[in-house]
Amino acid sequence: MRATVLATGGAGYIGSHVAAALLAAGHQVVILDDFSNSRPEVIDRINAIGPGRAVLVRGDVRDGAILDALFGAHRIDAVIHLAGLKAVGESVEKPLLYQKVNVGGAVALFEAMLRHGVMRLVFSSSATVYGMPERMPVTEDARLGTTNPYGRTKLAIEGIIDDVAVAHRDFAAISLRYFNPVGAHASGTLGEDPRGVPNNLFPYIAQTAAGVRERVRVFGDDYPTRDGTGIRDYIHVVDLAEGHVAALEHLLRGDDVEGRNRPINLGCGKGTSVLEALAAFRRAVGTDIPFQVVARRPGDVPEVVADPGLAEQLLGWRAKRGLAQMCADHWAFQRRRMRELG
């Protein structure tokens, strides 16, 4: 079935890969983005990959008038909501900004969806809603609890979607809980291009390998893990994007989805430590990558790995790309970006 999908935040790192995956699956795409954390040229790159072309609407997801105009101009069948702020550290310093943008943006979007009878939603949630999981790998019925304002906005928005699905029994949603997205599109034209100093491990390793950063700081090697460093479930961003298409198509098929918001993990089900990630990246780059073990980062947990069984069972989706490809693709994008910046 060919759908017209609104991707909010569709010019961002995850959003641009989701838009590309939607086009590749034959859907029509409308992107709403204010370019607060992305660049307009990303739209041209998505359209250069194709097939077909995404339509851009420039604006803030909190602007009801822009949303009404967008839903009035395009027959939207479903929404994939990715627009939002996502830096854990920044959320600790600016909790009200994160509430305004993330929760405020979600409420404005969901109100507009209901005004226009758009009743299918895929929401970009995060494994951060699990906090420090008691059991590994993490299943969707694990206790929820988060340790930072960013995670609290994701938890709040999942709860809002639950409530909308109860109040409107013909509304159906899936909240995708991302583990650690890394890598880049095979074309080398879409990838993670953070402004300022990267918070996350992979972009920091890539910039160190490119000589932009002096060395990778390994935040602690005294965790109760196999090599003492933090273990995470890294997932290739293209696998993640394809998981969004699988969730969308599941909702559009309409099997037993109405009146509920279903949380689903998107991860590989495999843990990688910081030192193992460094070694994998070193193999992809072919040269040493300097690093130094420093103190733990406040708020970090020792290990977070997904149980991706529900995604496979319900959506027929599983991650296909391994760590070597994540590193190779991330590195290819970083090199291309360096050439572009001169």
Ligand code: WQD
């Ligand atoms: C991974 C591992 C660090 C940087 C965060 C958000 C989460 C999601 C993904 C949005 C940890 C270690 C990191 C560095 C390091 N974002 N590390 N040196 O913290 O698992 O998840 O990003 O949804 O919500 O919390 O990702 O890449 O920051 O850290 O040693 O310079 O790498 O301690 O063990 P994290 P990360």
